[in-house]
Amino acid sequence: MDLKSGLPWWLIKDGLMTNFNILQKNIETEIVIIGSGITGALAAHFLCEAGAKCIVVDKRMSSTGSTAASTAQLQYEIDVFLHELSDQIGTENAVKSYSLCLKSISTLKQIISKLKLDCSFEMKPSLQLAANKQGTKKLKLEYEFRKKHKLPIEFLDKKTLKKQFGIDRDSAIYTDTSAQVDAYMLCRLLLDHHKKKSGLEVYSYTEIVNVNHKKDGIRLLTDRGHEIKAKKMVCSPGYESEFFLKEKVMKLNSTYVFISKPVLKNLWPESCMIWETARPYLYIRTSTDNRVIVGGEDEAFLNPESRDRKMGQKNKTILRKFKKLFPEIDLEIDFHWCGVFGETKDGLPYIGVHPEHPNTYFALGYGGNGITFSVIAAEIIRDLYVGKPSGNEKIFAFGR
Structure with missing residues (x-):
């Protein structure tokens, strides 16, 4: 699929990688990760930190899919208001999903700081504007709902919004817990870090053309006829998941x-x-x-x-x-x-196992909060792999 066109700024600013590898042999590993975008890179980070031996494969040059076109706005809000999501999946799960998004921003900040990754990460406030009177009504409901559940939020009326930000809209909600980043550079730096530290192998221009599920693991066939043998597969191909997952979820x-x-x-x-x-x-x-x-x-x-x-x-x-x-x-x-x-129907990602795909973990961070969802997915998959599931995977499960 042609995921993007035009000139994404991050590719101009950061340039393309020059040190890439193409798989040209049969290989065996613990975990094979499909997709070298930010989701795959974060999955590799958490799994490598847990001691797993991983390889990453991508049919493109690594990091240059949708990640290179992302505006990388990291917010704990998702595209569905919390008070509306509560009606869809229940209040407990809705609040938990928002809380996990909030925590993921701090987690990502800690990773970037610990590894000293120069990827233009900045904490930034976020302002959601009412588009009309109906928007103001929804923002007021959202403000009350989030305050009730102790999530950070402020409500700004028309006068306050104009005075503080010079914006002539009816109202807004304000949070000071958001962030922004150069996702393309972050992805590259995470992969490079674990190539050096953890022995991570990353293969570009390596397309998977066949998946064979075995009792003891996964067998993948590449477009050049090479086999990848692994115990587990992490499926994080972004918006090209239809090859790996027949169920339509987005x-x-x-x-x-x-x-x-x-x-x-x-x-x-x-x-x-x-x-x-x-x-x-x-x-x-x-x-x-x-x-x-x-x-x-x-x-x-x-x-x-x-x-x-x-x-x-x-x-x-x-x-x-x-x-x-x-x-x-x-x-x-x-x-x-x-x-x-x-x-997706509820703005949430799909993360975890699927009954029709043994030995596979899915990390499908769809929606406007792709990067925060990617952090959540990587942590959940790490926990599942080491046998210490947190229970959070139930919120993002298939068939919910």
Whole structure:
């Protein structure tokens, strides 16, 4: 699948890897991880830290799938309000899923700090704006629900929002627990760290064409005819999971993003991340060199050609929406891109085992919170592998 097009900023900023390997022999390992994006990299990190011998394979150059197109906004909120998610999966599981997302940001911060990974990680506040009167009603409900369950949140009315942020919207909710990162660089650095420390082997341009489930493990066949023999498989192929999982658990959408040239003035207070109650919503963050990344105009994915034809008009619409929000900030588009993402019925990922796929752990971090879901998935899979499940896998199970 053509996961992205245009010029994702992270590929321009960080460049492509030059030290990649292609699998050219039969190989045996404890765990084979399918997918070298941020989900696969985090799974490799937690499993290697637990002492497992792993290899990672990807049909592309490692880290260059959807991860390279991610805007990497790390929030504990998911795309479904907590008070609505509670109606779908029960209050206990809904609150737990939000709490796990909150914890995952701290976990990721600790990993980056401990390993001294230079990946532009920054803690940033987050501001969700009401798109209209109905949005304000939902934000008030959400504020009360989260406060009741002791989750961090503040409600800003129209006057306060205008005074503190200069934004003319009816209301907003504010949290100070979010973060942003260069996900492409983070992914590369995590893989490189464990290549050196843990003997992790990472193979690019190595496509799996057949999966054979055995009683004692997994046998995989590559496009060059080589066999990978493993005890377990971690399936983290992002939005290309249909080869490994026949059950349809998500629908595909396209999203459009641009990054501005550096802005030679102060931006909005705290340079906080911004998103909306509208669907589809506008999302905004900044870069370390005072650029503004703006995305949105999501729609159902039909095919890459249809998606790409719309990129120019989508950019104009996104820029117009930004200027309506911040008329005093003059943005010039520097690079732009579009990409595929998946969403589920409840906004939650699918993590863990599937009855039809023995010796396999799935890490399918679909939704707007892909990276925080990836942290959660990696921890759950590590716990399952070492035989100490936390029980959190039940929240994200297939068939829920």
